[in-house]
Amino acid sequence: MAYENILVETRGRVALITLNRPKALNALSSGLFVDLNAALDSFEADENIGCIVLTGSEKAFAAGADIKEMQPYTSVTAYLTDLITPWERVSRNRKPIIAAVAGYALGGGCELAMMCDFIIAADTAKFGQPEINLGVMPGAGGTQRLTRFVGKSKAMDMCLTGRMMDAAEAERSGLVSRIVPADELVDTAMDVAAKIADMSLPAVMMIKESVDRAYETTMSEGVRFERRVFHSLFATEDQSEGMQAFIDKRSPNFRNR
Numbered sequence: 001m002a003y004e005n006i007l008v009e010t011r012g013r014v015a016l017i018t019l020n021r022p023k024a025l026n027a028l029s030s031g032l033f034v035d036l037n038a039a040l041d042s043f044e045a046d047e048n049i050g051c052i053v054l055t056g057s058e059k060a061f062a063a064g065a066d067i068k069e070m071q072p073y074t075s076v077t078a079y080l081t082d083l084i085t086p087w088e089r090v091s092r093n094r095k096p097i098i099a100a101v102a103g104y105a106l107g108g109g110c111e112l113a114m115m116c117d118f119i120i121a122a123d124t125a126k127f128g129q130p131e132i133n134l135g136v137m138p139g140a141g142g143t144q145r146l147t148r149f150v151g152k153s154k155a156m157d158m159c160l161t162g163r164m165m166d167a168a169e170a171e172r173s174g175l176v177s178r179i180v181p182a183d184e185l186v187d188t189a190m191d192v193a194a195k196i197a198d199m200s201l202p203a204v205m206m207i208k209e210s211v212d213r214a215y216e217t218t219m220s221e222g223v224r225f226e227r228r229v230f231h232s233l234f235a236t237e238d239q240s241e242g243m244q245a246f247i248d249k250r251s252p253n254f255r256n257r
C-alpha cells in the first residue's frame with residue numbers, strides 16, 4: 001500500500017517504516033499518524049512480520065509535532081480533536097518496534113522514539129524536548145517517558161531549557177541502547193530486528209509486555225505477572241523445541257515465528 005507521509009518495505013520478517021516528509025524534517029502531522037497507524041495495523045496483522053524498525057532521514061528522525069499545523073489551534077480544538085492521542089497507537093503495538101534515530105529527534109520526535117521499544121542511535125543523533133521555546137510543553141509523553149529513561153535531573157534540564165542531548169550523552173543516560181556510525185544505522189537496526197524476528201514470537205511479545213509492565217506497576221505485581229507469563233510459555237512448542245535444541249547442540253527450529 002502506498003502512503004503519503006511514510007515509506008514502507010519488508011525484508012524477510014522485518015518491516016521498515018521510514019518517516020517521509022523531508023521538506024518539513026519529518027514534522028509529525030496528523031496525516032502522518034493516519035499513515036503510520038495504518039501501517040502498524042497491517043504489520044501487526046501480518047503473520048510474516050516479527051519486528052518493525054521505524055526510522056527517519058539522515059538529517060532528522062523527526063523535528064517534532066507539526067508546528068504549522070498546531071499554531072492555529074485553541075484549547076477547544078485541541079481538546080475536541082484529541083490532539084496527540086492517536087500517537088499512542090505506537091506505544092500499544094504488540095510486536096516490537098525499534099527506533100533507528102539519526103539527526104534531530106526533537107519534541108514529538110523524541111517522544112515518538114521513546115514510544116518505541118528501544119532506540120538505536122546514529123552518532124549524529126540529537127535528542128531534545130524544545131517545546132518550552134514555543135511557549136508550550138511536551139505533549140506526547142515526554143515529561144513522563146524521558147524522566148523514566150534519564151532520571152529527574154536530566155529530564156528537568158532538557159524540558160525546562162530545551163537543550164539538545166547528543167548521542168554520547170543519550171547513551172550514557174540510558175535513553176538509547178547503542179550508538180552506531182550514521183551510515184550503518186538502518187542496516188544495524190534491520191539486523192537487530194531480524195534477530196528478534198527469528199525468535200519465538202510468543203516469547204518476544206510476552207517479554208515486551210512484561211518489560212512494559214515494569215513502568216506500570218509495583219515490583220511485586222510486575223514479578224508476579226512475569227512469573228505467570230513465563231509459566232504459560234511452557235505451553236508452547238517453541239519452549240520444548242528451544243530447550244531440546246540446546247541439549248542437542250543445534251539451532252532451534254521455532255514454529256511460532
Ligand code: CAA
Binds near residue numbers: 106139
Ligand atoms: N513543524 C513544522 N515544520 C518544521 C518543524 C516542525 N516541528 N521543524 C522543522 N520544520 C520545517 C521548517 O519550518 C522548514 O520549513 P521551510 O523550509 O518551509 O521554512 C524546514 O522544516 C527545515 O527546517 P529549518 O529551516 O528550521 O532547518 P534547520 O536545519 O535550520 O533547523 C531544527 C533544524 C533545529 C530542527 C529546526 O527546524 C527546529 O528547531 N525545528 C523545530 C523543533 C521543535 O521545536 N520541535 C518541537 C515541536 S512541538 C512538539 O513536538 C509538541 C509535542 O510535544 C507533541
